[in-house]
Amino acid sequence: MAHQLEVERLSHSWIEEIEATKRRLGDELLILAHHYQRDEIVKVADFRGDSLELARRAAASSAHWITFCGVHFMAETAAILARPGQQVLIPRADAGCFLAHSVDRVQLLDAWERLSQAIDVERELLPVAYVNTSAEVKAFVGERGGACCTSSSAGKVLAWALARAPKVFFLPDQHLGRNTAHALGIGDAEIALWDPNYPPEDLSQFRRARVILWRGACNVHVRFLPEDVTRVRKEHPGVRVVVHPECRPEVVRLADEVGSTSHIIRVVEGSPPGAGWAVGTEHRLVARLAKENPDKKVVSLGDPPPYCAYMSLIRLPDLARVLSGLLSGEEPGLVEVPEEVAGPARAALDRMWEALDDGR
Ligand code: 13P
Ligand code: SF4
Numbered sequence: 448m449a450h451q452l453e454v455e456r457l458s459h460s461w462i463e464e465i466e467a468t469k470r471r472l473g474d475e476l477l478i479l480a481h482h483y484q485r486d487e488i489v490k491v492a493d494f495r496g497d498s499l500e501l502a503r504r505a506a507a508s509s510a511h512w513i514t515f516c517g518v519h520f521m522a523e524t525a526a527i528l529a530r531p532g533q534q535v536l537i538p539r540a541d542a543g544c545f546l547a548h549s550v551d552r553v554q555l556l557d558a559w560e561r562l563s564q565a566i567d568v569e570r571e572l573l574p575v576a577y578v579n580t581s582a583e584v585k586a587f588v589g590e591r592g593g594a595c596c597t598s599s600s601a602g603k604v605l606a607w608a609l610a611r612a613p614k615v616f617f618l619p620d621q622h623l624g625r626n627t628a629h630a631l632g633i634g635d636a637e638i639a640l641w642d643p644n645y646p647p648e649d650l651s652q653f654r655r656a657r658v659i660l661w662r663g664a665c666n667v668h669v670r671f672l673p674e675d676v677t678r679v680r681k682e683h684p685g686v687r688v689v690v691h692p693e694c695r696p697e698v699v700r701l702a703d704e705v706g707s708t709s710h711i712i713r714v715v716e717g718s719p720p721g722a723g724w725a726v727g728t729e730h731r732l733v734a735r736l737a738k739e740n741p742d743k744k745v746v747s748l749g750d751p752p753p754y755c756a757y758m759s760l761i762r763l764p765d766l767a768r769v770l771s772g773l774l775s776g777e778e779p780g781l782v783e784v785p786e787e788v789a790g791p792a793r794a795a796l797d798r799m800w801e802a803l804d805d806g807r
Contacts, residue, residue: 458487461763465491468770476773477510478766479525481517482708483729483758488516488766497709498578499597502528502796505535512536514769515782518757520547523582526782527789527796536773536780538765542757546579546693549663550619554643555587558616562641562659565650566614572659573612575604577620579665582784582792584618589791594798598692599707601627605658607802614656616641619663626692626699628658668693670753671727676701679725679748688748689714690727698727698748708732715740729755 469476469491479501480492489495494504498521505513505525513535515522522537529535559568566572574593576585585595592611596604605627608615617624621640628638639656653659671694679686689704689711699705704714708728715724720742726733730752737745747753772779784792 458763461767462487462491464767465763465770468767468774472512472770472773474509475511476514476770477504477508477512478514479504479516481521481758482712482732482735483755484516484761485731485759486735487763488761489735491763491766492516497597497599497707498524499599499707500709501525502578502597505529508533512773512778514538514766514780516761516766518542518544518547518755519782520544520579520581522782523784524578524585524796526784527582527585527792534778535782536769536778537782538769538780539760540780540782542760544579544757545666546577546620546663547581547584550580550584550643550661552581552583552587555584555618558641558643558646558661561646562616562650562653565654571612572614572616573608574616574618575608576618576795577601577623578796580619582788585792585795586788586790589793589795589798592798593795594802595795596799596802597707598623599710600799600803601692602630603804604799604802606631607798609657614659616659616661618661620665620693621660621662622664622668622695622699623692624658624660625696626694626705629696629699633657665693667729667753667755668727669695671695671698671748673697673701675727675748675750676725678750679746683723683725683744683746686723686725686744686746687718688725688727690748694727702727712736715743715745718743729753729758731755731758 478492480489480495502524506528515537522535526535574588576588576595578595578597594604637657639652640660642662687703690702715736723744725746725748727748733747769779
């Protein structure tokens with residue numbers, strides 16, 4: 448109890464310091480936070496959202512400094528979309544992402560080269576990269592006419608790509624790719640899996656496939672299993688199941704709803720009092736949903752519930768350090784992408800806006 452009081456006292460003083468710096472920097476500063484961030488970080492942010500909403504918000508902002516409380520690829524995406532003179536900072540540069548780490552440009556060049564022995568890659572194959580990738584991977588995709596997508600834009604982007612090429616190379620999340628393909632009516636017979644660690648000798652399956660998936664996965668979302676759906680339905684009769692599309696297809700197939708983090712929030716918040724939800728996504732979001740919707744039953748689909756270790760890294764002192772640096776003329780945690788990488792990566796992101804047909 449004494450420990451808890453001490454933690455609250457410290458948090459309170461960090462929050463006061465952050466709020467005071469925010470007042471001093473005014474419109475020059477925008478703090479963005481992803482839904483998986485800690486509660487205290489979300490509380491001091493100007494805006495919280497899913498990956499697509501955060502990218503949009505960053506791109507529309509005229510603030511001089513955008514402090515991104517999320518993982519590195521998200522801050523990098525904001526830096527790629529930033530206007531001249533605008534700076535993006537991340538309080539923990541080591542906040543990575545299991546998916547983003549599962550593919551790099553060298554592996555991708557190797558895959559492209561090997562696939563070219565079976566497919567006319569320049570004419571037949573269009574790459575689509577989940578935003579959970581490095582700027583270099585986005586640039587690779589942009590250079591080849593491909594597009595980026597987020598969990599909430601994957602359907603439209605995959606449809607956009609398939610309207611332009613007979614085959615799509617979707618990377619790096621095999622589950623998001625397969626779930627999105629299924630939703631477009633593409634069955635497993637038309638999908639092939641590319642394992643970058645064990646590239647196959649026999650390439651005939653890639654010649655036949657419409658969608659080639661990179662063998663990557665989010666280690667948080669793969670924790671949810673079909674037996675979890677069976678268990679929560681038994682433990683909480685009447686409960687509905689909502690999951691993120693990074694979950695395994697066997698889980699998505701059993702769920703009542705699937706969508707991005709913001710979609711999950713809308714589904715739970717929009718349901719009537721007394722509704723019950725088992726949620727298959729990162730637990731900081733699920734715990735917050737439970738707290739903010741006391742008239743509903745909100746539980747994790749997982750037992751124990753999974754956390755994203757990278758998203759948990761940013762704490763109040765990390766954010767306070769970035770902001771006090773700005774006051775003293777420094778830019779701690781600056782995220783920089785050289786223009787030769789940012790240019791083609793931006794082209795891939797621009798094609799996502801094109802596929803969404805909303806010009807951002
Ligand atoms: P959203 O775009 O749904 O917020 O997902 C980001 C993410 O990293 C999920 O694990
Ligand atoms: Fe990456 Fe998974 Fe964490 Fe999302 S939850 S940021 S995909 S590791």
